Amino acid sequence: MAENWRRLGAQAPHIPCAAVVKADAYGCGLDVVAPVLWQAGCRTFFVAHASEAIIARSLLPEATIYVLNGLAPGSGPILAAHTLRPVLGSREELEEWVALGAEAGRPLAAALHIDTGMNRLGLTVPEALALAGDPIIPAAGIDLLMSHLVSAERPDEAINRRQCEDFDAVRRAFPGIPGSFANSSGCYLGAGIANDMLRPGYALFGGNPMPGRPNPMRPVVRLEARIAQIRDVETGDSAGYNSRWTAPGPRRLATLSIGYADGYPRSASGRGHALVGGVPCPIVGLISMDLIILDVTDAPEARRGEPAVLIGDSLDVDSVGHAAGTIGYEILTGLGSRYVRRYVESTD
The missing domain is CATH 2.40.37.10 (Lyase, Ornithine Decarboxylase; Chain A, domain 1)
Structure with missing residues (x-):
């Protein structure tokens, strides 16, 4: 796993490579995987749920940990208590997180999720652009912009280019805030996808990020x-x-x-x-x-x-x-x- 993380990071060595360790580190055991990746040099981790994030925090007291599925109603206090960063995807989530920061007397760090094509979670591109210059963004402690590729494993899909263009437009509207777009397959789509942080998951655990081509990853599970x-x-x-x-x-x-x-x-x-x-x-x-x-x-x-x-x-x-x-x-x-x-x- 550590070698796979290094291989993925080598695709864009000028930016950090995070690790997605949701679902018990893709079934491989978060309690073992997270410390190994930390020792290898990984400093930023993504999980899906608050419960996973709390476990990750107990294993990695100094890591930056994002919760991909956002801010469930009422979950803010427990995230803040464990210094966890929700990936906020709606005006309601932003407002709830801002209110929690106001109680703490300071903005609490979080990421902003922009939906460029998945239609699952996140602000639409027009919604995100409408927030440019809105004081809610600094009040919500937004330190990362994120989106998710629809067909990264299919390099020739037209939607990849459209998503990239949309995410670039959002990034220009929020200068100074880094962006993360590249999942496992996205790490192999070139510099236009890399942005400021790689975010691989499946490939860390031996999955092929380039289906139909030789797998550049080492096998992990037997x-x-x-x-x-x-x-x-x-x-x-x-x-x-x-x-x-x-x-x-x-x-x-x-x-x-x-x-x-x-x-x-x-x-x-x-x-x-x-x-x-x-x-x-x-x-x-x-x-x-x-x-x-x-x-x-x-x-x-x-x-x-x-x-x-x-x-x-x-x-x-x-x-x-x-x-x-x-x-x-x-x-x-x-x-x-x-x-x-x-x-x-x-x-x-």
Whole structure:
């Protein structure tokens, strides 16, 4: 993770590189990830919710921590108590934060979210431009302007240019306030996107910020499950709930002690694979809550107690997501609490 943060930062070495560590650091464990990134030199962190931010603050007492999902009604006092910075996205949020600062006798730091195309959170571009010169901006302690790219992983999408132009217009209206636009994929879209702070998340954890091209990131997560049982089945025998799979001939099956309760998606049933002794073995039958069945007929090393790799080696997190009809983000953030987690410090 630390090396990935350095690689992302190298895309624009003249500006800071922050880290998005929401969703328990994309399922990798905030309590471990945040200190590692701090030690690597990261000083600014983004999370989604106040609850995550409070945990991050306990781990990183000196870090700058932004709360992406804004200011929930009544949440201001707890954010202020932990020196957390909400990403404000409406006039109402600005006014509530200003009132809290007035009680404290000083402006409290925050970011301003401008919606340039996502239509989720944030001020519209006209709303933001209308606030230029408004005393509410300094009173709200705005120290960062932010927006979010719609299709950063698709460099040729026209919306990228339009968003960039809109965000540039907002930035010109607020001179002196730095801007942050580049997410993981945005880090590879060039200097026009970089602005004053990179803001990667998924790529820190090994996800490919440039789909369809070689992944410049190092893999971070490896997921293994041991074979609980081996059995031989005959032609016509079925496996799993509702007999969704039927043996086309004599086959050897292995059952793994892992299932959708552990965050491995049920949608990978009949589509995903695991590696046993380096051999790709298809998932057969429906994935159940605690068990997955593999066809290990072609894997001579398959035996009780041997590990099967579900993420790792040739099965990177993006390909696992694709096989399940989803994205690697969902695979990572769904990693469950029943796994035995082992963190390995790199030696190179």
